Amino acid sequence: MGTVDSIYLSLPAGLQNAVISAYGFRQRWVRGRSGIPLEYANVLNSELGFEEVKSAQESRLQALVRHAFDHVPHYVDLAGRLGIRASDITLDNVDSIFPVLEKQEVTSDPARFHSRVVHGTDLQLFTSGTSGSPMSIRCTREGRAINYAFFNNIIEKNGCRPDDRSVTFAGRVLFADTERRQFWRKDYANRTLYCSSYYISPQTVDGYVKAMEEWEPQYIDSYPSALYEIARLINANHIQHRIRPKFILTSSETLTEQCRQELEAAFRCKVVDQYGCTELAVMAYQADGRYVVPPMYSLVEFPAMEGSDHSSVVCTGLLNFAMPLIRYRIGDLVADAHRDPQWRFQTASFGAVVGREDDCIVTPEGRRIGRMDPVFKGIAGISKAQIIQHEVSRLEVLIVRAGASGFDEAQLKQNIRNRTSPLMEIQIREVEEISLTKAGKFKAVISTVRPR
Secondary structure, three states: OOHHHHHHHOOOHHHHHHHHHHHHHHHHHHOOHHHOOHHHHHHHHOOOOHHHHHHHHHHHHHHHHHHHHHHOHHHHHHHHHHOOOHHHOOOOOHHHHOOOEEHHHHHHOHHHHOOOOOOOOOEEEEOOOOOOOOOEEEEOHHHHHHHHHHHHHHHHHOOOOOOOOEEEEEOOOOOOOOOOOOOEEEEOOOOEEEEEOOOOOOOOHHHHHHHHHHHOOOEEEEOHHHHHHHHHHHHHOOOOOOOOOOEEEEEOOOOOHHHHHHHHHHHOOEEEEEEEOOOOOOEEEEEOOEEEOOOOOEEEEOOEOOOOOOEEEEEEEOOOOOOOOOOEEEEEEEEOOEOOOOOOOOOOEEOEEOOOOOOOEEOOOOOEEOOOHHHHOOOOOEEEEEEEEEEOOEEEEEEEEOOOOOOOHHHHHHHHHHHOOOOOEEEEEEOOOOOOOOOOOOOOEEEOOOOO
16 A cells, blocks of 8 residues: 555545545546547537538548557557558548557557647556556546546436535545444535445444435435445335435446345435446447447447357547557447448447456355455556455465556555455466356456355
8 A cells, every 4th residue: 555545544534525626626636528629529419411421530540540650559560560640541441441459459558549749648557457468558638638528427327416415436445444333424515425346244234324315416426336245235124214316336357136126125316227338339229128339439340259148348439549559359248239331330229238247256254245356556567456355364365467668566456355364365366367157257356255
């Protein structure tokens, strides 16, 4: 754990709220919609026809390719090998000219995909590795702001404003002292109650419910697995409450039908799932039962998986010029994918995400931890990773190394214990490859332990 984190965790709760709120003000500035290009403001604020969207897509794609051919080492070399110019690329031929870019190629040498035009305002992000391959991402502030403009648009489509009061359940270590049993902190800048997903249990659920009642959120933003535990305990124990959000927004994990039913029964509102990635390569959100891809966010293809009813996701993100990823296979699988033959990049949608469903870790204290991939954020030297729980107090972590870069085993173990239990025994084992399931999926977490 870094020095800054250690200082923060040593503060009393009131000062931690102040620090989180100050950070929230900074995030509001980074995510501000005022900095997005006019073409995106027009798309978000009006309903455009297919021809208008196609024209805007093509303009953005050509700008991205021009930048990549001039400033990004991987694409400078590719353009030279293929003998092509940016002006040769159109929506009609991009998928026949560019080869599919596999995630392994990016994780093995991310710097080859970084733009040589570096701005002081570029951001460094870290994927947590829902498909088992964590990596460092560089992105522009413009791309980040556009991403959050699309996210805010989902909130607005569901009857709320982005600055309405909200509750967020996520994989954050918010505090070190658990004796007071207050497993949340307040971001007054964004009017958000941040709840840790790592302390939910039958003994703590009443406290979480009371905190949410007092906060009175208009919507809840959560990992499905974290809020599922709250909802399951509310329903099983017939807990009466006054929490009345207009909707629940889930993301980052597969939303199962069982989870949706528990959430709707516990909070008496609709559940909307959102799909995306730190690479800013793709986004989709549920509308009328299907996941819809905003066409100005990315160009999406759905190659069929051999021997399977599912499709992989190949995407060209249109937002991020600091690290362009063109025809990038992100590593997830989807079901019931569709694109109109005529308006293929303007009508991409699918029925379900089927490649992000993982088991939960059960701690020695009896808690269930559903979202473990944040433990890999900021850990260098990993190409792919999988966590296996053999016993309630023993985890095995399989690691496929990425090149000769440094790997901090002690930090990874500490990250895992911070999010599970100090009693957890952890074994790190380096392997050449990690097997897929019989259905062709990658599971980032496997557990043979059942909850008590």
